[in-house]
Amino acid sequence: MSQTGWIVVVVVAVAVAIGVALIVRRDRYIRSLRERGWIFNGSPTFETVARLSNPPFGVGFRRDPDDQITGRTSSGRAFQVIEYTAENWSGWVGMVTLSRRLPELWIMGGQTRPRYGVAATRMPSPPQLGDAWQIGALDPAYAAEALSSQVCGQLAAMAASQPGLNISIDGDQLVVLDPPRKDPDLLAPWLEQLASLAEAIDATPLDHWIQPEPPPRLTFYHHPDxxxxxxxxxxxxxxxxxxxxxxxxxxxxxxxxxxxxxxxxxxxxxxxxxxxxxxxxxxxxxxxxxxxxxxxxxxxxxxxxxxxxxxxxxxxxxxxxxxxxxxxxxxxxxxxxxxxxxxxxxxxxxxxxxxxxxxxxxxxxxxxxxxxxxxxxxxxxxxxxxxxxxxxxxxxxxxxxxxxxxxxxxxxxxxxxxxxxxxx
Incomplete structure (x- = not known):
């Protein structure tokens, strides 16, 4: 066999080995998720994110969910971790379910940049959080009530382990960008922290801010009709x-x-x-x-x-x-x-x-x-x-x-x- 032929064989062999290694690693990852009682879905439908309407959701015409992890935290709160691609954003998103549908609220730690497409007015950060946080909402009164001392305490606790938090309330979902999804041993406690934050929001008296249930259809941010x-x-x-x-x-x-x-x-x-x-x-x-x-x-x-x-x-x-x-x-x-x-x-x-x-x-x-x-x-x-x-x-x-x-x-x-x- 010529030298060129041997080079081709080696390249093919390396490519096959890499492909096999990736498949084995993915299988082990999925098995580790299932061992925790979580469900992995490699081909989720659009319905998995249809209820979400705030960026990165609800923006543009391209909206592609990919690998999805679902389950419940130790307190029984439903969660979802999903890969999502839109026209101007691509990455992973983690979320837990709230007990009520609430107006949009944006909470960002450090120098985190606002998400693409967000249209909200910047609000003063509560004293409990300090000036290092960015708060965005459509109504100052709502933002002030939602950021109770208990909620601020949970936010500070999450920020200690994940600087640059990018959190939002999207209807009845508490959404965070860039969850530690690669390692289930890190993802599990992270979800528990997020569930604790959701519990603090649920415990805050916000019933007068409850939003109506939208019709089941693809939605557009700030364009409900x-x-x-x-x-x-x-x-x-x-x-x-x-x-x-x-x-x-x-x-x-x-x-x-x-x-x-x-x-x-x-x-x-x-x-x-x-x-x-x-x-x-x-x-x-x-x-x-x-x-x-x-x-x-x-x-x-x-x-x-x-x-x-x-x-x-x-x-x-x-x-x-x-x-x-x-x-x-x-x-x-x-x-x-x-x-x-x-x-x-x-x-x-x-x-x-x-x-x-x-x-x-x-x-x-x-x-x-x-x-x-x-x-x-x-x-x-x-x-x-x-x-x-x-x-x-x-x-x-x-x-x-x-x-x-x-x-x-x-x-x-x-x-x-x-x-x-x-x-x-």
Whole structure:
């Protein structure tokens, strides 16, 4: 056998040995878990994390649970340790069950960075914990009540063995990132500590903060009225999706609305086109072949409260458009409409200020819908467009709505919310 052949044999042998070693180690690990009465599931379904809606859960469209460990602590409290991958995060998460569904609460020790996608206001840390901790919540009163002296004591005890704790309350689950899952002998006492913290939270009088049970469906962080559909090819006949080509499919279909804002539909559309091209083969002869091209577009539309005349608003690149009295606005935006007076009525000075302060993706009113040209299908883009359109429609004058057949504005002005402290 040649030297190259021997090298190949050695490499294959080493690869096989490594593979066998990994399999043996995994089998021993799973056996050690089962010896404790715990259950190991190598292929958990999405239902294992469907009840969770706070980051790293509830963010984005990719949500993949993997290896899962479940069981009960010595006090009988249910726990779960699971590997989870999302669009902007991947790792292990440990959690125990609380007796009540509570609002979100974020507790981070040391210099721990907030989780990606978190939108919560930073609260003062209780004196029992000191300034080294970061606390986040939506309501200061809730955070103050939840962090009782007993809870703070348990937090300090956990931090002594695991610096940089990253803890949250997600409904009826107490969730911690990066549990010591590799060694069951370390994981077991860690779970007991987490159960003690959960017991301290359960013992704190927080019944007046109990949250309602959400419907059983895929959820989105801070968007309780968004619904995951998945696929709905009927949308290709009712939206401005490309009609040419073949093999049309939809994916990541979402419907919903934000508060009293306009309802929306958003999805990704994929299709194919075929064409014949001529080429020269290796012998210089002219040949033809069929080439299939794959295409993708992202559709985002909001249903308007009534049919509205055509109006398109976008960056100056879409053409000169109608001229307004604001030179700064004309340099930044182009507005197109069949009825110039209607455009002036809708795009008044206050509306111009709003557009310049909150530049949207190009959007267009077509009959009873507002269609956005986002170029991206993501939770953030949908949320931003929803918030923007709600504010835009709230600034449409009352007389315009009356001219369209509505007695009052369907979207009264709302006070701007305080800017939250977001995770990176």
């Amino acid at each position: 968004w619904h995951w559909i998945g696929e709905d090819d009927s949308l290709l006949h009712t939206t401005p999706a490309t009609r040419s080509g073949h093999g049309h499919t939809t994916s990541n279909v979402i419907r919903g609305r934000d508060g009293d804002g306009p309802p929306f539909v958003a999805f990704t559309h994929e299709w194919k086109t075929t064409r014949t091209e001529t080429y020269t083969d290796s012998e210089g002869r002219s040949q033809t072949r069929t080439v299939t091209d794959h295409h993708t577009e992202h559709i985002l539309g909001f249903q308007l409260p009534t049919r509205m005349p055509p109006l398109k608003v976008g960056r100056r690149g879409i053409g000169r458009g109608i001229s307004f009295e604001s030179g700064a606005f004309n340099e930044q935006f182009a507005v197109h409409a069949q009825d110039t007076k209607y455009a002036y009525d809708v795009i008044h000075p206050r509306q111009m200020e709003y557009l310049m302060a909150n530049p949207p993706a190009t959007f267009e009113f077509v009959d009873g819908w507002a269609w956005f040209e986002t170029g991206v299908h993501s939770q953030d883009v949908i949320g931003h467009s929803s918030q923007f359109l709600r504010g835009f429609l709230a600034r449409v004058p009352r007389f315009v709505w009356r001219n369209l057949g509505l007695e009052e504005s369907p979207y009264p002005p709302i006070e701007p919310a305080p800017t939250p402290v977001r995770g990176a």
